[in-house]
């Protein structure tokens with residue numbers, strides 16, 4: 594069973610959004626489990642201090658390496674990657690989420706204050722992962738976002754496996770626009786082709802829309818996609834006519 598362990602100063606933040614909907618159902622079905630490890634009891638002295646002023650001076654506080662290591666070492670790693678959520682890390686994307694979904698679980702260290710002493714990142718071989726180019730107040734939300742992206746990929750968690758493979762990023766493109774009932778809403782109709790029942794035309798429309806949207810919004814993704822074999826001979830396009 595996939596196991597996510599969160600090392601945090603705020604265990605009360607969990608499970609939070611991980612405790613609803615498909616992730617909650619999957620957890621009850623035993624497809625994954627979650628534990629929190631409170632960093633505070635590993636702190637130093639009567640006050641269980643976990644942080645100190647930065648060497649060299651400057652603003653804020655830094656999490657102590659000895660305290661962080663004690664919390665990390667209290668866990669059975671069991672082949673799980675040890676991740677430090679950090680704006681300096683490797684940016685999280687769908688491919689990385691897929692890689693993590695192959696693992697027996699994750700250990701996620703949630704930073705606070707100015708972050709974690711560099712020596713424990715090195716000494717415990719932590720992998721730094723970032724949610725994006727912005728700064729959060731702590732690693733908890735980032736750890737939850739990563740866990741949600743990974744757990745929904747585990748076999749049996751998402752109801753419809755096919756819907757996963759057609760999603761944004763899975764094909765290298767953003768997803769096509771979606772429509773549902775009513776067929777007309779506030780004067781806006783539904784593209785005629787989607788009501789045609791012609792599966793081949795629908796596939797083609799979705800593929801072309803996805804390409805156009807990606808080209809417009811994410812030229813970086815489009816450039817990478819244009820180098821793939823699917824772009825040269827698209828599965829849905831070349832069988833047409």
Ligand code: SAH
Pocket residue numbers: 677678679680681702703704705706707708709722723724725726727728729730731732733735
């Ligand atoms: N001084 C640090 C930011 C500290 S923010 C710097 O400039 O890099 C406090 C904590 O929030 C970090 O230790 C990290 O765990 C978390 N955090 C902040 N932004 C994040 C992001 N974009 N991705 C992942 N974790 C983040």
